[in-house]
Amino acid sequence: MAARGKHRRTRTSPLTRGVIAAGTGTAALALPLLGATTASAAQPAKAPAAAQAASQVKSVTYTTVKGDTLYGIAERYDTPGGWRQLHKDNHKALGDNPRLIHEGVELKVRTTKAGKTADKASTPTKSSQSSRSVARVIQASVKTYPNNxxxxxxxxxxxxxxxxxxxxxxxxxxxxxxxxxxxxxxxxxxxxxxxxxxxxxxxxxxxxxxxxxxxxxxxxxxxxxxxxxxxxxxxxxxxxxxxxxxxxxxx
Structure with missing residues (x-):
C-alpha cells in the first residue's frame, strides 16, 4: 500500500519485536545530595522525581462493558504503560488474547488522573458509553478467534x-x-x-x-x-x- 511513491511488491523481513507483550522498567535518576551550609541551616531533601511520579499513580477497579477495548480503557484512564501494561496487570482475568474483552470483568487499572476523574471513569455514564460506542469497535463477547x-x-x-x-x-x-x-x-x-x-x-x-x-x-x-x-x-x-x-x- 502506498499513500505516496510507487508501491512495489513487498520483500519481507521479520522484526525483532513483539505484537502483544512489552517489557517494563524504571529508570534510576542520579540526583545531587542537598547538604546544609551550616549546622543550623539544614535543608530537607527533595523526593526523587521517580518517587514523586510513582506517588501520583493510583489504582481503581473498572468493570468492563460491551464494546470495551484495552486500548480504549488505557487511554481513558491515562494508564502508564498503556494497554500492554493493563493486559499484563490483568492477565489472569483477561487471558492471553488482549483483543477479546468479555462484559462484566473487573479490572485493576492504574491511573494518573485525579480522584474524582478516575472515579467517574470507572463507572461510565450512559451518554459517555453511547458516544464511545459510536467510535469504538464492538468486540464480540461470545466469539473467539484463533491466533493465526x-x-x-x-x-x-x-x-x-x-x-x-x-x-x-x-x-x-x-x-x-x-x-x-x-x-x-x-x-x-x-x-x-x-x-x-x-x-x-x-x-x-x-x-x-x-x-x-x-x-x-x-x-x-x-x-x-x-x-x-x-x-x-x-x-x-x-x-x-x-x-x-x-x-x-x-x-
Missing part, C-alpha cells in the same frame, strides 16, 4: 461489518499473501516509501500515514497488529477502490 491468519481475517471481517467496510475473505487473503505472505511483522525496506522514511508494514503493508488516516477506533493503534492492519487497509481500499476485493496488485 484465518482468525485475524475473520475477526477483522466482523469489525469491518460493524463499521460498514466492504471486503471478502478471499479478497483479503489474496492481498495478504501477495503483500506479506501472511507475516504480520513484515516490513518493506527497499522501495520508494522506505527511501522516504515511511516503510510499508504489516499484513497488508500500510505506511504509517495511511494506517493513521484509516485506522478504525477500538482496534490497536499499531500497524503490526494483524487485525488493526487488515481493517485499516480495507478501510483505505474501500475509499480508493470501492473494496479490497477490487485490488489485484500494488495499491
Amino acid at each position: 491468519l484465518d482468525g485475524w481475517i475473520r475477526e477483522a471481517m466482523d469489525i469491518m461489518a460493524q463499521n460498514g467496510i466492504p471486503g471478502s475473505y478471499e479478497g483479503i487473503h489474496r492481498n495478504v499473501m501477495r503483500e506479506s505472505s501472511g507475516n504480520p511483522l513484515a516490513v518493506n525496506n527497499w522501495d520508494s516509501n522506505a527511501a522516504a522514511g515511511t516503510p510499508s508494514k504489516g499484513l497488508l503493508q500500510t505506511i504509517d500515514p495511511t494506517f493513521q488516516a484509516y485506522h478504525v477506533a477500538g482496534t490497536a493503534f499499531d500497524p503490526y497488529d494483524p487485525v488493526a492492519n487488515i481493517v485499516a487497509a480495507c478501510n483505505y481500499a474501500a475509499q480508493r477502490y470501492g473494496s479490497i476485493d477490487n485490488v489485484w496488485g500494488a495499491y
Whole structure:
C-alpha cells in the first residue's frame, strides 16, 4: 500500500519485536545530595522525581462493558504503560488474547488522573458509553478467534461489518499473501516509501500515514497488529477502490 511513491511488491523481513507483550522498567535518576551550609541551616531533601511520579499513580477497579477495548480503557484512564501494561496487570482475568474483552470483568487499572476523574471513569455514564460506542469497535463477547491468519481475517471481517467496510475473505487473503505472505511483522525496506522514511508494514503493508488516516477506533493503534492492519487497509481500499476485493496488485 502506498499513500505516496510507487508501491512495489513487498520483500519481507521479520522484526525483532513483539505484537502483544512489552517489557517494563524504571529508570534510576542520579540526583545531587542537598547538604546544609551550616549546622543550623539544614535543608530537607527533595523526593526523587521517580518517587514523586510513582506517588501520583493510583489504582481503581473498572468493570468492563460491551464494546470495551484495552486500548480504549488505557487511554481513558491515562494508564502508564498503556494497554500492554493493563493486559499484563490483568492477565489472569483477561487471558492471553488482549483483543477479546468479555462484559462484566473487573479490572485493576492504574491511573494518573485525579480522584474524582478516575472515579467517574470507572463507572461510565450512559451518554459517555453511547458516544464511545459510536467510535469504538464492538468486540464480540461470545466469539473467539484463533491466533493465526484465518482468525485475524475473520475477526477483522466482523469489525469491518460493524463499521460498514466492504471486503471478502478471499479478497483479503489474496492481498495478504501477495503483500506479506501472511507475516504480520513484515516490513518493506527497499522501495520508494522506505527511501522516504515511511516503510510499508504489516499484513497488508500500510505506511504509517495511511494506517493513521484509516485506522478504525477500538482496534490497536499499531500497524503490526494483524487485525488493526487488515481493517485499516480495507478501510483505505474501500475509499480508493470501492473494496479490497477490487485490488489485484500494488495499491
